[in-house]
Amino acid sequence: MAGPFASASGVRRIIEAAIAAPSVHNTQPWLFHHLKNSVTVYADLRRQLPVADPRGRCLGISCGAALFNMRLAIRMTGHQARVLPLPAPRGAPDLLAVVRAVQGEAPSQEERQLHAMIPRRRTNRFPFDGSPLPVKAVDDLVDAAGREGATLVMLDSRVAREVLGMVAAADRALSRDDAHRRELSRWTGDGTRADGIPRHAFGPRPECAELPLRDFSLGEGGEVARFEGDPQIAALFTRGDGPRDWLAAGQALQRVLLTATAQGVSASLLSQPLDLADQGHGDEPAGTLGYLQMLLRLGYGPPVPAVPRRPLHEVFNTRS
Structure with a gap:
């Protein structure tokens, strides 16, 4: 064949x-x-x-x-x-x-x-309905990460609140960084380009700041909404923290996201603390589960439209 x-x-x-x-x-x-x-x-x-x-x-x-x-x-x-x-x-x-x-x-x-x-x-930055994920769905997501050599852990409510506090603190620090704001602005737009985050995918700002989602509008977004009160947060770990591990983490993350999609589970990503740590150029010590590579918010959200993609001729057989 x-x-x-x-x-x-x-x-x-x-x-x-x-x-x-x-x-x-x-x-x-x-x-x-x-x-x-x-x-x-x-x-x-x-x-x-x-x-x-x-x-x-x-x-x-x-x-x-x-x-x-x-x-x-x-x-x-x-x-x-x-x-x-x-x-x-x-x-x-x-x-x-x-x-x-x-x-x-x-x-x-x-x-x-x-x-x-x-x-x-899709990446869903809109409010979820707060319904808990069934045990089987959680087990399937954990298994999906494991099959790619990574570890996915669902955080209990107490730990999730602590982690969200860390995300909020990192988000505030990043929002005060002019260079970070300029970089974020470069990758947001009105949807006429083939990359970046278009405005229709920003999602509303949380009404009471209960959920520290990244603000792609840089404080200029008009829509505000109430989000779920007890966000369901998962953490993805790899044993190492080098280029091969990042490539493996991406494969594990995508298997998790596709598994979630198949079960009707929405997801968005929270990486602000990791972004802040990466800027320090310091080696973070490994925990019991290894190195944290991504935080995921999971739940049941509304349908959201796709974001644009670069045309094939820009990414295929173009490198000299």
Whole structure:
């Protein structure tokens, strides 16, 4: 059977799946290059956030999410993805992975379902209804992270409130940083561009500041709403905290997000404390579960529209 990279249409389907992944501020910091039997994944370093993401952690997580989508798209062809991560970081710092395909079994029903969720997954910054996630849904999300070598922990209400307090403090510190505000402003817009966060995806500001969501309107948003009083927060950990770990964290995060989408669970991300820590260039000590890579807010929210995507010709076979 011909491999998934044997035809232009086959490669196109795989890249289109990859670029539907979430990314920090919707920067879409990835590039792909097709050779005869492989696709190489590069970081688009021009899209790294120098203020919020000086280490490239969020960039790596974003590209990891795209890599997971690639793996799923390859599985739909009856092949398995063979991923060589960071094969030459010294000679090519933007080179993240080389992906090849080998013959495999037919995709499972679960894989087909996750693949079908790729175009339906959204980041939801709107109020959730406060209904608790069923135990099975939580178990499935925890299992999804574990299958990618990461650990997902649902926080109890007390710990969640403490963590949200840390998020709020970090958010206040970031909002006072002029360089951070300028960078955030660069990646927000009116929806006419192919990247960044359009205004329709900002979401309203919490009425009583009970939930420290990132304010993409920079204080100029007009809509205010009441959010859920007891947010359900999950934390994603990896054993290490280097470029390979960030790539793995992105793959785990995307499996979690697609699993959530399949169960009707909405999600948004809270990374302000991590952004603040990354700016310090200091090595955070590992906890019992490893290194925190992302905080997720989970629940049941309203339908939200998609955000824009860069056209294929900007990200595919463009790196010289």
